[in-house]
Amino acid sequence: MTSSPTATDRRVITLPIEPGLIGLRGLSPRRLRFEVEYGLERGTTANSFLFQQGASGGAPVLVHPPGASFAAPFLEQLAQLVPADAPLKVVVGHVNPNRVALLKQLATGWPATVLVSSNPGAQVLAELWEQQRPGPGGEAAAPTPSAVPLPTIEVVKQETSRTLADGHVLTLIPTPTPRWPGGLMAFEATTGLLMSGKFFAAHLCTEDFAEANRSSTEEDRRYYYDCLMAPMARQVETVVDRLDDLPIRTIAPGHGPAIAQSWRSLLADYRRWGESQERASLSVALLYASAYGNTAAIADALSQGVARSGVRVESINCEFAPSEQLLEAIHSCDALLIGSPTLGGHAPTPIVSALGTVLAEGDRAKPVGVFGSFGWSGEAIDLLEAKLRDGGFQFAFDPIRIKFSPDLATLRTLEETGTALGRRLRSQHRQAQRRSSAGGLSESRTNPAIQALGRVVGALCVVLARKGDGPDAIGGAMVASWVSQASFSPPGFTVAVAKDRAMESLLHVGDAFTLNVLAAGKESGPMKRFLQPFPPGADRLAGLDLDVTPGGQPLLPEALAWLEARVSQRMECGDHWLLYAEALSGDLLDPTATTAVHQRRSGANY
Numbered sequence: 001m002t003s004s005p006t007a008t009d010r011r012v013i014t015l016p017i018e019p020g021l022i023g024l025r026g027l028s029p030r031r032l033r034f035e036v037e038y039g040l041e042r043g044t045t046a047n048s049f050l051f052q053q054g055a056s057g058g059a060p061v062l063v064h065p066p067g068a069s070f071a072a073p074f075l076e077q078l079a080q081l082v083p084a085d086a087p088l089k090v091v092v093g094h095v096n097p098n099r100v101a102l103l104k105q106l107a108t109g110w111p112a113t114v115l116v117s118s119n120p121g122a123q124v125l126a127e128l129w130e131q132q133r134p135g136p137g138g139e140a141a142a143p144t145p146s147a148v149p150l151p152t153i154e155v156v157k158q159e160t161s162r163t164l165a166d167g168h169v170l171t172l173i174p175t176p177t178p179r180w181p182g183g184l185m186a187f188e189a190t191t192g193l194l195m196s197g198k199f200f201a202a203h204l205c206t207e208d209f210a211e212a213n214r215s216s217t218e219e220d221r222r223y224y225y226d227c228l229m230a231p232m233a234r235q236v237e238t239v240v241d242r243l244d245d246l247p248i249r250t251i252a253p254g255h256g257p258a259i260a261q262s263w264r265s266l267l268a269d270y271r272r273w274g275e276s277q278e279r280a281s282l283s284v285a286l287l288y289a290s291a292y293g294n295t296a297a298i299a300d301a302l303s304q305g306v307a308r309s310g311v312r313v314e315s316i317n318c319e320f321a322p323s324e325q326l327l328e329a330i331h332s333c334d335a336l337l338i339g340s341p342t343l344g345g346h347a348p349t350p351i352v353s354a355l356g357t358v359l360a361e362g363d364r365a366k367p368v369g370v371f372g373s374f375g376w377s378g379e380a381i382d383l384l385e386a387k388l389r390d391g392g393f394q395f396a397f398d399p400i401r402i403k404f405s406p407d408l409a410t411l412r413t414l415e416e417t418g419t420a421l422g423r424r425l426r427s428q429h430r431q432a433q434r435r436s437s438a439g440g441l442s443e444s445r446t447n448p449a450i451q452a453l454g455r456v457v458g459a460l461c462v463v464l465a466r467k468g469d470g471p472d473a474i475g476g477a478m479v480a481s482w483v484s485q486a487s488f489s490p491p492g493f494t495v496a497v498a499k500d501r502a503m504e505s506l507l508h509v510g511d512a513f514t515l516n517v518l519a520a521g522k523e524s525g526p527m528k529r530f531l532q533p534f535p536p537g538a539d540r541l542a543g544l545d546l547d548v549t550p551g552g553q554p555l556l557p558e559a560l561a562w563l564e565a566r567v568s569q570r571m572e573c574g575d576h577w578l579l580y581a582e583a584l585s586g587d588l589l590d591p592t593a594t595t596a597v598h599q600r601r602s603g604a605n606y
Contacts, residue, residue, distance in 0.1 A: 012073040014081075015209045017049070018191055020166040023252070024048040024077055026070035029205045033069075036301045036411055037227040040220060040508055043205025044255050046070050049186075049195050050081060051164050058165035059087040059114075063186045063195050064254050067098035071105055079109065087112040089154075091172065093184040093197035094254065095124040097131070097292050104129075104148040116154045118174040120320055121182025125153060131291070156184060173242065175199065177235045178317040179228060179296065192249025198228070199239065200266055202256035210250065214262035219509050219570060221256075221266065225273050231286060231303040231315035233274035240270050280312035282425050285333035287326070287358075289318045289348045291341040294373035294405045299339055301411050302371065305418025309500040310575060311425055318350040326354060330361050334425050335396060338388075339371040340380040347380035355384060359391045367396035369421070374403060396421050397536075408472050412505070413537025419500050420536055453603025458483050460523050460596040462530055463495065464554045465506040465513035466541065475541035475554065476503040479530050481598035481606065482576075483515065491583040492568065496576045502534075507579055512566045514553045515581075519560035519593035526556060550585050560595060561588045 009030055015023035026046035031038040038044065046066035053060045060082050066074055082088055088110045090103070095117065103125075107113045117125060129150045161171040168188055175183035175197070186195040202220035211217045229236045244267075251266065252258040259266055284306050290296035303313040314329045330336065336358065340351040347355075362368075368388055372381040378401050385399045397417055402410060458481040466475040482496035495515065497504050507513060518526055534540055546554040549564040556562070565581035572578075600606070 010070055010073060012070060012077045013207060014077060017193070017209070020052050020168065021188070021191065021193075022050045022052065022081065023209060024050060024074060025207070026066050026074060027205055027207065028069070031203075034406060034408055034411060035297045036304050036415065037224055038203050039227070039411075039505060040203065040223055042203060042220065044203040045205060045257075046074075047195075047252060047254050047256075048074070049193075049252065050078070051168055051170070051188075052081065053086060053165055059089050061089045061091065061164055061170065063091040063170075064093045064197055065090055065099065065102055065106065067096070068101035068105070069098065071102050074102070075105060075109060078106075082110065084110055085112065086110065087114065089114050089116055091170075091184065091186055092117045092121055092125065092182070093186065093195070094180055095121050095128065095182040097128055100125065100128045103151075107148050107151050113151045114154060115151050116156060116172070116184075118176065118182050118184045119155050119157050120176055121184060122153045122155045124182050126150065161189075171246075175239045175242075176320070177239070178232045178315045178321065179300075181317055181320040183239075187246055187248075189247070192247055194243070194246065194248050194251045194263075195254075196251050197254045199236075199253060200251050200259065200263075200270070201253035204256055206257050208257055210258040210260040211256075211262075214265055217257065217259075218269075222269070222273070222572075223508070224255075225270065226307060227300060227304050229270070230273065230277050230307045231300075231313040233277040233312075234314075237271060237274050240267055240274075243267065277307070277312050280310060282310075282334045282422075282429055283312040283314055283332065284421065284425070285329040285336045286313055286315045286339075287318055287329070287337070287351075287354050288316075288339035288371075289341065289351050290339075290373075291343055291348070292373075294402070295339050295341045295371070297406055297411075298371050298373060298400065298402060298414060299337075301406065301414035302337060302369075302418040305415035305420075306422045307418075308415070308504070309419050309422025309426060311422040318354040319348070323357070326357055327361060330358060331363075333366065334429075335367045335369070335421060336362065337369040337371065337396075338384055339400075340384060341372060342374040342378050342380040345377055345379050347383055351380065351384075355387055359387060362391075362393065364392045364394070366393075367421070367424075368393045369396045369400070371400035372402070373405065374401065396424070408474070409537065412474060412502075415505065416502050416536035419502065423500060450603045451601070454600040456603070457481075457597050457599060460518045460527070460598050461495075462516040462518065462526050462556055462559070463497075463503060463507075463513055464516060464541065464546070464556070465503065465511065466552070466554055467506055467511065474506070475539055476506045477530050477540040478503040479527060480515075486580055492580055493563070493565070493583065495579050495581065496573065497579060498576050500575075502540075504577060507567055507570075507577075509567050509570060512551055512553050512564065512584070513581070514549055514555045515563045515565060516556040516559035517561045517563075518596040519558075519590055520596045522558065522560075522593070523596040526558065557589075560590050560593045562586055 010028045012026045029043040049063040051061040156172045171187040173185040250260045251263045288299045340347045370384040461480045486494045563583045563586035565583050569580040
């Protein structure tokens, strides 16, 4: 586990794309922040695009400036490319406090700056430009004009095209979503370059303009989708459908390398991943507002956990969602979560309004949850909890109160809290189905093919992993029986991991772990230890007497044998991930013992 990078870890490079068009890429080799989408810890890039001033004049246009994390090196590079007196136009495709902080510095260095944004983006820009964080006691400081006046904003209310210097034609496409209501893509027709902002991104650090091939970034893009796109799959599909009409040649997202060869496959992937969300029979409505992005980060982690259990998440930003969408989500969901920041000792007006709708229209038989971030107080969270409890709602978990932004340990707890909720909903749904079915048995359990599948046996093993060092280290453990050798050279094996296992987040490509093979007659102790339920965020390795492999991974001293391995490939298989891992080292601890085998009656369960 790596810590948040310092300014010296970050730099900005220029990537010439074609005459008059330059890419400016911020590079961070370590995770930039603690939000859930950075969980693979492969660093990130922040990609901007500069259309330079042509020989015949015309203002230079900067598309998708980065956030303040890259301010110093970015502004230094920009100063070498754009004169300070140039009438710079800046297309702002994503608005948050971090990006507004950089825009203020940019407006100081280039006083003739004009901002270009969507209508919701302009609204958020105006709010954040003068917004001040609350002081001690939670009271907002008296509003004072910003030291840097808000530049002129050109508002893009609908799709529009503009001819730039040297014949470039830039089409601006509003792409609002709950997570990014001010989303704005830019498409340049002569190059076929789609500057897609948050869409199709991946957090990994690379200097290469484009990915080498589809497989080189597939896991990273899927992980990013699962973290941020899955909770708003319907809106994402609408955006993807719009892109079908564009003569795209390359997609250049706001993070990660561009996609030049396989962009059609990526669009198809987005549709396929979204369809799996839509097919889910259960759903959780996630209502929130977020002033500084911290409450949204909590929502992202909760939704990631819920989705991992196979339950669909319907994400709704209460500041921009129409009332009919809110009502539909409240009526159709199986559980409801609502989150709010505390501003000046109060909840934002859109959250208070949404709460009123929940109290008037919500089903008291459906579980609810409350969460929020605060600076010096948490009155908004108290309000939500009190009103819902007084209204007769049952809580799925204790209210989540996080000061400022969640750290790594808190993110893990949030994800597992969401997964626990999803599992509980699925368990209740299965029980209801069994009660309503004839004879009290599900069809799958009596299906001869499913019974035959249960006769496929596997060794009983315990998978252990530890990632990171010091206070940021996290550990995981799970019992596995779907294990098989897969290759001789290199020596490798496969193991299937359910998507809703907490362990799954520690088993991505490049992660190390140990496979501890249990001995027949001695498996009951480890089985009992690792099959017991753990509360969200619990360290499953705490208090255990474990040995350590040469690579620093934990191993069970009572195991028959162990293998230290590294994940090489992952394949999605329905409700499981199939991992292929290459063995790095290992040992046979008890040559006289035989392997414990898991015998099942049905292939419908473990």
